[in-house]
Amino acid sequence: MGTTTAAADTSSSLPISSYRDIAVDAAHQQVFLSDPFGGSVLVTDYTGQVVKRFSGEAGAWGLALSSDSRTLYVALRDAGAIAAIDTATLEETARYDTGTGAGVYAGPTSLALAGGKIWFGYSTDTWHGALGALDLSGAEPVVTRGQGLDTFRSSPRLAATPQHPDTLVAAESDGNAATLAVYDVSTGQADTQAKRVDPGPDGCESLQDLALTPDARQVVVACAAAHYHQVFRTADLADDGIYTTSWSPDAVAIAPDGTIAAGVYGPSRPDVQLFTQGNSTAFASWDFPSPSDYADTTVETAGLAWAPDGSRVFAVTETSGSSALTLQVLNHPQVATTVTVQAPASSPRNQDLTLTGKLEAPVGFGAGSTVDIWRLDDPLAGEGTLIGSAPVAADGTFGYTDRPRAKGDVQYTVQYYGDARHAYAYGTATVDITSD
Template sequence: MGRDRHGAAASFVLVVLVTDYSGRVVGTVPDLPQVWGLELSEDSETVYAALSYGSAVVAIDTETLKESARHPTGAGTYPRYPALADDTLWFGYRIGRHGGIGSIDLSGEDDPAVRLNLTGPERGYAPLVEVAPEAGTLTLANTVVSGIHVGTYRTKGGTLRPQASRDVDAGPPRDIALSPDGDQVVLASLFPHRHQVFRTSDLAEENSYPTGYRPIAVDIAPDGTVAAGADSQASPDVYVFRPGSTTPIRAYDFGKADTFGNNRVVSPALAWAPDRRHLFTVTGDGLDKGLALQVMVAPTRPAPGTPAPAERPERDTERADRAGSAPHQR
């Protein structure tokens, strides 16, 4: 599913399904104890799977669909949400009642170094982790008593330098995404009923994307286009926005969820293809059963018969002009 995603594997998956862009299953990778997040390498040759019950991250060759390496993260660490930047694979984990951020140094050929507790003990469970590799920014989100704890960091050479931190009156978190330039983080949480946008420099809230009931997934394309997923029975399931716009370019409804939750977007399974020509999500019955890959073709084009949305607000246009170029690609 594009370059990454946390939610490409459902919470209690014992097997990874491999499909083509039409959703046809072309292979499987079995015997993986509770996959909790996938991350695709930049060259698409390796996919990393966090094995929460296996206390390890495995590397899978995308050509052979065989495990090529296994990186233990320590007994009882329950790793989740892998995120790759250059030669460092970041991940969230949990030991007892505390979470943390760990990393795996992939620059060497043998016995990669695994480091834990890089941000100090995090309150709550394993934090969601996302990186903007070219911008050198990492962000995390975790459930705390007061809502959601969000933190941003600068990354360099496998190290983290704190940038900003705050508790947000929202929750629980379901997904996060960074803009390619690392300037904004978009948070999907079950409330409030919108995708919130924060500056990474100080975590001040800038704006939000109106997506209705229970935001559950988010991904940002290399050009900044935002895909936002919601768990709703009465509204669309996936929205596509230009950066900063409150009017969606496109909205998708995969059929109304029944009382058993059928056709619900699985949290946080939403991912762009690198060329923006396809957008992917996974729907299911809410119990990680009856899963189906939904393929959205040409998602940045308005639906036939609908007018194109207005251009992005002037504030965002000026911001891009000041930067002197389009946002960096991931």
């Protein structure tokens, strides 16, 4: 199936000149962006229109949204703290001292929710990084630090997934050869499960971003010195595939259904591509227009995020030679879908006849998907009768049992009406209905 190239559906200029992280709040249809050098957190709606800008958020770096979308946590590197923002009232409700100290080689940067805690990466000094955790489950907040020591040379970047909350992945991001580590945090401590230095067939220098698949079996990384996005198995961090992008990968985000959005920096094209998990060839892509022959619009490091329902991708871009930032809203394109139907060549009338089939598309089918079944007793006349519907399983399969009464050729048509991500499709099968 070929690649579909599209333009951004919405493009909005942002009133900030620095950027580090993005979080999407589906409950209130809001997008949060950190502005570290402006000391603020920007809030927009799903079209990129500004809702609010928080000031007084010194060194706002990494963001993490609670599982119920009620609270946004912000790593404040230059304050040595983690702030909590109510996503409904858009007010800061708490601030927790991490005890790390504040500033470039001290304060917290990346955040991830795992094991019932808020994990953060921070620097212990100029040449070392570590992991810490903020536990809010008790009467008083509890901070632990000093985990993952002697692994990272700077504040590590973190990744987790809500479907498997006991797995935490951390990666070196100081510009040298990356160190990648997987931890089990179910006990409240970061217990190392796997660790690898300079991973990948061509190494991994200057790691820019990483994301964990929903099943927590793979981690996808964007390393600036590579020509593709790399995939590693979390069990042992062995090489586990690539996604064919181009020089130089700098962003990756994974939807709840496993669809990978991959972004690159610089004049390479395309800027953003979509992949199904395990398929190295993209099925959709976007190119962002450049304002002139001397300037290019490119994806920011860690500048991609999915809406939790998978309906769109948000991309933060910058125009080269300026500090102008833009929020691009990329509606997920409908992908081509096929329906295959299997039925017996003949079947006695007034007896059960079972149809089976499968929907196939580059993107998986969500819970609640159905197909309609139509029966035409005379294939030469009319459009037939709607006789029922059938649920579609996660792998696209479906089944339906009918009891036809008319003799002769009966045509069954299975219709799938599509959704925001899948195009309409249908398939047919003809059965010779014989005497009882």
